[in-house]
Amino acid sequence: MQSIAVDLIDPNPLAPRTVYTPEMIQARADDLRTQGQHDPIHVTPHPDRPGRFIICDGWTRVRACVVHGTFKTLRAEIHHDLTGVDSALFGYQQNEGRKQHCDLDRAMFFEKLKATGLSAVKISALTGVPENRLSMYKALASLPALVLQQIEKAPELFGYNAGAQLARICPAHADANDLGVVKAARIAEAFAAGDKTFKWLKAQVENYLVHKPRAVPSTGANFRYPQGFLRGRGDTVQLELRIDTPERQTRLLEELRSFLRERGIVEFTGTTVEQLPADVGGTEPGQA
Numbered sequence: 243m244q245s246i247a248v249d250l251i252d253p254n255p256l257a258p259r260t261v262y263t264p265e266m267i268q269a270r271a272d273d274l275r276t277q278g279q280h281d282p283i284h285v286t287p288h289p290d291r292p293g294r295f296i297i298c299d300g301w302t303r304v305r306a307c308v309v310h311g312t313f314k315t316l317r318a319e320i321h322h323d324l325t326g327v328d329s330a331l332f333g334y335q336q337n338e339g340r341k342q343h344c345d346l347d348r349a350m351f352f353e354k355l356k357a358t359g360l361s362a363v364k365i366s367a368l369t370g371v372p373e374n375r376l377s378m379y380k381a382l383a384s385l386p387a388l389v390l391q392q393i394e395k396a397p398e399l400f401g402y403n404a405g406a407q408l409a410r411i412c413p414a415h416a417d418a419n420d421l422g423v424v425k426a427a428r429i430a431e432a433f434a435a436g437d438k439t440f441k442w443l444k445a446q447v448e449n450y451l452v453h454k455p456r457a458v459p460s461t462g463a464n465f466r467y468p469q470g471f472l473r474g475r476g477d478t479v480q481l482e483l484r485i486d487t488p489e490r491q492t493r494l495l496e497e498l499r500s501f502l503r504e505r506g507i508v509e510f511t512g513t514t515v516e517q518l519p520a521d522v523g524g525t526e527p528g529q530a
Contacts, residue, residue: 244317245316246295248308250293251304253297253301254296256327257333258331258343258347258348260347262305266302267306267309270306271312274307274313279317282319283297283304283317283319284298284318286329287322295318298324298329299332344398344400345405346394346397347397348379349380349382352369352379352383353384381402385405386417389426389427391427392434393434396436400430411426411447411450411454422450422454425450426447467483469485481498
């Protein structure tokens, strides 16, 4: 146990908390000024920077002192036998005991642990979180930045269930202009106001999924011939060919009709085929 200058303490790369609002930092600074430091912070020696330390638990107090100048030093317990993962888990358990985590904190922390190579089974064993629930936390952590910005306004309101619901309308790796991302951000913004229920949020997601614009696949096919072209445009296949003689045109049309029917691409009904005027759609005589 010793007093350590706050400017010698570095953040933990596997920090169990992600959300630190200015209000949180201010409140902790006020507590330190009026009540002093009740409990020590916990640190480990920095493995690459002699004389410096990495925080295990107590980062809010460190930030309060650095940002607001509350104290220049803090009483700290130094742990010499903790690995990086061990030190992060130590802080996680301390924060869980004090009920200082929101689900966004947990979600980000679990993803950091995964990045170290730990399996979901191991993370579940270390944290006590059921393995099947980790996937829902992952959905929350993977939300686009535009959505997370809204969640961070009131992170305590967004449980992993809310995050999983919003993820249903946010395509993986979608940018901020994606319609689903924009809609999820708007839902999150309204929910962060605090006057909406989870049932409302879920209904908003369901309504969007039912009425969202249908994405039209692009085939990218585009073939040009001396007589015309064959191309895919959205959900339409276009074939335009110049056929010089009526006999060849009639034979081609019959063969195409037979091909489409046999492959089940188009269903023909009745015994006659509607004859279209030659100028429909700008098609000239001698073209099919």
